[in-house]
Amino acid sequence: xxxxxxxxxxxxxxxxxxxxxxxxxxxxxxxxxxxxxxxxxxxxxxxxxxxxxxxxxxxxxxxxxxxxxxxxxxxxxxxxxxxxxxxxxxxxxxxxxxxxxxxxxxxxxxxxxxxxxxxxxxxxxxxxxxxxxxxxxxxxxxxxxxxxxxxxxxxxxxxxxxxxxxxxxxxxxxxxxxxxxxxxxxxxxxxxxxxxxxxxxxxxxxxxxxxxxxxxxxxxxxxxxxxxxxxxxxxxxxxxxxxxxxxxxxxxxxxxxxxxxxxxxxxxxxxxxxxxxxxxxxxxxxxxxxxxxxxxxxxxxxxxxxxxxxxxxxxxxxxxxxxxxxxxxxxxxxxxxxxxxxxxxxxxxxx
Amino acid sequence: xxxxxxxxxxxxxxxxxxxxxxxxxxxxxxxxxxxxxxxxxxxxxxxxxxxxxxxxxxxxxxxxxxxxxxxxxxxxxxxxxxxxxxxxxxxxxxxxxxxxxxxxxxxxxxxxxxxxxxxxxxxxxxxxxxxxxxxxxxxxxxxxxxxxxxxxxxxxxxxxxxxxxxxxxxxxxxxxxxxxxxxxxxxxxxxxxxxxxxxxxxxxxxxxxxxxxxxxxxxxxxxxxxxxxxxxxxxxxxxxxxxxxxxxxxxxxxxxxxxxxxxxxxxxxxxxxxxxxxxxxxxxxxxxxxxxxxxxxxxxxxxxxxx
Ligand SMILES: Nc1ncnc2c1ncn2[C@@H]1O[C@H](COP(=O)(O)OP(=O)(O)OP(=O)(O)O)[C@@H](O)[C@H]1O
Ligand SMILES: [Mg+2]
Numbered sequence: 001x002x003x004x005x006x007x008x009x010x011x012x013x014x015x016x017x018x019x020x021x022x023x024x025x026x027x028x029x030x031x032x033x034x035x036x037x038x039x040x041x042x043x044x045x046x047x048x049x050x051x052x053x054x055x056x057x058x059x060x061x062x063x064x065x066x067x068x069x070x071x072x073x074x075x076x077x078x079x080x081x082x083x084x085x086x087x088x089x090x091x092x093x094x095x096x097x098x099x100x101x102x103x104x105x106x107x108x109x110x111x112x113x114x115x116x117x118x119x120x121x122x123x124x125x126x127x128x129x130x131x132x133x134x135x136x137x138x139x140x141x142x143x144x145x146x147x148x149x150x151x152x153x154x155x156x157x158x159x160x161x162x163x164x165x166x167x168x169x170x171x172x173x174x175x176x177x178x179x180x181x182x183x184x185x186x187x188x189x190x191x192x193x194x195x196x197x198x199x200x201x202x203x204x205x206x207x208x209x210x211x212x213x214x215x216x217x218x219x220x221x222x223x224x225x226x227x228x229x230x231x232x233x234x235x236x237x238x239x240x241x242x243x244x245x246x247x248x249x250x251x252x253x254x255x256x257x258x259x260x261x262x263x264x265x266x267x268x269x270x271x272x273x274x275x276x277x278x279x280x281x282x283x284x285x286x287x288x289x290x291x292x293x294x295x296x297x298x299x300x301x302x303x304x305x306x307x308x309x310x311x312x313x314x315x316x317x318x319x320x321x322x323x324x325x326x327x328x329x330x331x332x333x334x335x336x337x338x339x340x341x342x343x344x345x346x347x348x349x350x351x
Numbered sequence: 352x353x354x355x356x357x358x359x360x361x362x363x364x365x366x367x368x369x370x371x372x373x374x375x376x377x378x379x380x381x382x383x384x385x386x387x388x389x390x391x392x393x394x395x396x397x398x399x400x401x402x403x404x405x406x407x408x409x410x411x412x413x414x415x416x417x418x419x420x421x422x423x424x425x426x427x428x429x430x431x432x433x434x435x436x437x438x439x440x441x442x443x444x445x446x447x448x449x450x451x452x453x454x455x456x457x458x459x460x461x462x463x464x465x466x467x468x469x470x471x472x473x474x475x476x477x478x479x480x481x482x483x484x485x486x487x488x489x490x491x492x493x494x495x496x497x498x499x500x501x502x503x504x505x506x507x508x509x510x511x512x513x514x515x516x517x518x519x520x521x522x523x524x525x526x527x528x529x530x531x532x533x534x535x536x537x538x539x540x541x542x543x544x545x546x547x548x549x550x551x552x553x554x555x556x557x558x559x560x561x562x563x564x565x566x567x568x569x570x571x572x573x574x575x576x577x578x579x580x581x582x583x584x585x586x587x588x589x590x591x592x593x594x595x596x597x598x599x600x601x602x603x604x605x606x607x608x609x610x611x612x613x614x615x616x617x618x619x620x621x622x623x624x625x626x627x628x629x630x631x632x633x634x635x636x637x638x639x640x641x642x643x644x645x646x647x648x649x650x651x652x653x654x655x656x657x658x
Contacts, residue, residue: 004431072556079557085550089572089655098568099558150559 001028002153002186004049010057011044018044022058026203029184030071032176032200033197037233042190043082045207046156050079051186062153078185080157082140086131092118092142094128099150104120113149120179121145137168146177148183155180155187161196172296173199178297194234198222205228227350228276238320244347248270251342258315259295262342268349275347281321283344286311286330287337294337299330313338392624394634400626408620418628427604432636435606436522438596439589442528443582449529450536450581452533455566457537458544474534482527483598490515527595532588536581543577545572572655579648583641590637607633 004026009017019041026032047053049060051072067075078099086095092110094101096117097110105113109318118124121141131139142158147155160176161169177200180187191197197204198218205215214226225231228239242256244263251265254277263269264276287294300312300319309329311322315338322338330336399405401419403412406474423426457468474482489495506512516523547570555569571578577586593608607629615626 007408050557052556072553073559073561076559077557079554081550083550085554085574087551087554087569098555101569102555102558102560102564146558156557260654 001063001184003028004154004186004188005061005064006045006049007061008348009040009045009048009060011048011053012056016255017210019048019055022210022212024205024212024215026186026188029186030202031187031189031200033189033201033204034193034207035191035197035204035233037192040207041210042207043158044210046107046158046190048089048189049064049154050077050156051075053281056288066147076153078150078151078152078155080143080147080155080160082158082160082162084131084143084163086139086142086146091127091332092123092129092131092132092134092188094126095131095281096127096145096149098146103150116342117145117149120148121175136164137172137263140164140172141175144179148179148185151183152185155185157187157189159244161191162193167195176200202348205311206233208233218232223280223344224346225278226348228278228348231278231346231348233330236321237280237281238284240277240318240320240345242275242277243277244271244273246327252347254345254347256318257324261295261340261345263345263347264343277347279320279340279345281310282323282325283340284313284320284322285339285341286313286322286324286328287339289335289337291337291339294339299332299334299336302330302332368372397627397630400624401631403624405624408623410621410624411628418624422625422632424627428610429612431607433605434519434521434535434596434600434604435590435608435633435636438515438524438528438592438606439586442525442532442589443586445525446532446536446585447578447582449579450533450540450572451535453533454540454544455570457541458549471534471537474531475538477531479527479531479595479621482530483595485530486516486523486527486599490526508651516599517601521596523599524596526583527599528589528592532585536585539581540574540577543574547573575648575652585645586644587637587641591633607636 004024006022006024007049009019009022009024010017017235022045024032034045036042044053045348048055049196051070055068060068062075087098090098090102093114097102100110100113114127115124118127121144122144123138124140126134126138126142131142134142140163143160157176161172164172173196176189179290189197189200191200194210194240201218203215204221205212206221207213208229214221214230216224221230221325225234231239240254240261241258242254242261245260247254247269249265251273252263254261254263254275260278269275284345285294286297289296295315297313297315302312305323307325309324311324311330313322313336314318320338388539399413403410403415403418405411439542453471457464457471487494491497492512492514493509494512496515497506497509500506500512501509514520515526551569551573552565555565591608592606593612596606597609597612600606604610605613611626611629611633614629617623
């Protein structure tokens, strides 16, 4: 198992900074997802790790050893491309055995390992087919089989699921998780889909405009985003502006136009500071109006979404999105009490 | 919309069907007619003449094989066949390898790439005859190469310069072919490479393939259709080429097309029928080679699972 470390990595194409001063530490055997919108430099980062692109700045270390001088074929990486890129002129078996054949592994050993890997990716019996005779999901599994068979130190996956339909994507997601756990290969997984990142990754790195803006566990990124942009990218959220008061060991109070909201303690809270807080729609509780513990609100709109009710609730001028999983149902225009638990209120450390 | 009567409607439908069916033949007619008259028409005339039917020269011996028989009995005829193959095959192979190398190099980024991209195509715009003249000026016994070597004291007189032209070894002939055909083949292979993109090669490299392995197992098999098309065109041209071996070749015996021209140019009109027999023979040989080559290539593709 290999530890990957990127140290101040940067890449300029002409006057475009595709990747800027990127630091990342990927622990042995873990899966890190690089998450970000299109054009933020995810592919470029992967290509630099693979050796297909040379960085203009910084260093890439495998087990604390720089690989900058090592050509891609000697880095011992496996890469799954955004568009599979199977060899169209080779059968599935030849595609899968390619890496072993190039290393001069003997025939019997190759046959044994190909059979083994095809079984892992559930493609036993497909060996003699050609890529053009496979579905997208099957092609993707061949692409994965082709890389894992060489037992790479590091797996690099560039949006491997983006070309699949929703159901297949889900299956492949589970498949990749299982495979990665089973083989324990250190993996960097690129995606622009936050659900995919949350489900697959041990840690997520969020990238915008070539910069890594936050690295953390999915839970941290989701519940304690560093900036508004990260919060927004991680899905629908409510933003509440106010001024911090009573900062202490027990937390703080965010004084807003619609009332006071308690905030759990955190190091970056400062009394008197203007602040923006975020609360996820599923973390807001709605209670009947006679409950006095919440802020007074009124239901503007309710939509039923398989299993949950999505409300828009007005608190004065502020409109909050609320997801309620309970069986209780409020009608449009109904007066309610809005309650937010302090540990679900997150104040951005950076504006 | 008005309701049309059933009969009118049917007539209309029939007309539409006819139009649909006639569309392709009508559109193709100009090409088919031109090709038919110019190519198959003249081919038919040549074929008839080679079997002794040439009323315009007052010869009506049809059918006879004597012109073919006289051909095979001719001294130097088989040497001529050998030379034709030699001049056609060697430059095709050498040129294809050189072009592959050049096309792969042009794809990489290097200083002056745009300049090279422009310059290498120049021979494509210049006629073969200019290439012939260039070769004489460069490699003739009193040519630039000979004079330079003499001036440098490498040879004692310009007469000692090796015979590169007017010899059966055909260095001059093949030089002209390469001068023109390397740019041509490079252009084809370069566009095929551009269409292929670098992704599959990058995939190969990440799987541990070295440069040579990547070329051999991934790049070459995928650009094979381009290589085959280019070699077919180049071979067919070289096989039937007349002016280059005529000027730069080693005299008698010369390649089949040159011999055909000599027979045709003879004061004795009956020799023209022999010329036609040679032309037919060239056609048959060249087709046989190309068909065998294509069949072999198809087999190769089928083995790789392409339809
Ligand atoms: N070879 C190149 N030459 C010039 N600019 C490039 C090159 N490759 C990438 N870029 C630029 O670098 C930036 C990052 O590109 P990159 O492909 O890494 O984005 P990405 O995050 O993978 O996007 P996507 O999700 O759309 O695949 C983009 O602005 C892109 O235009
Ligand atoms: Mg990308």
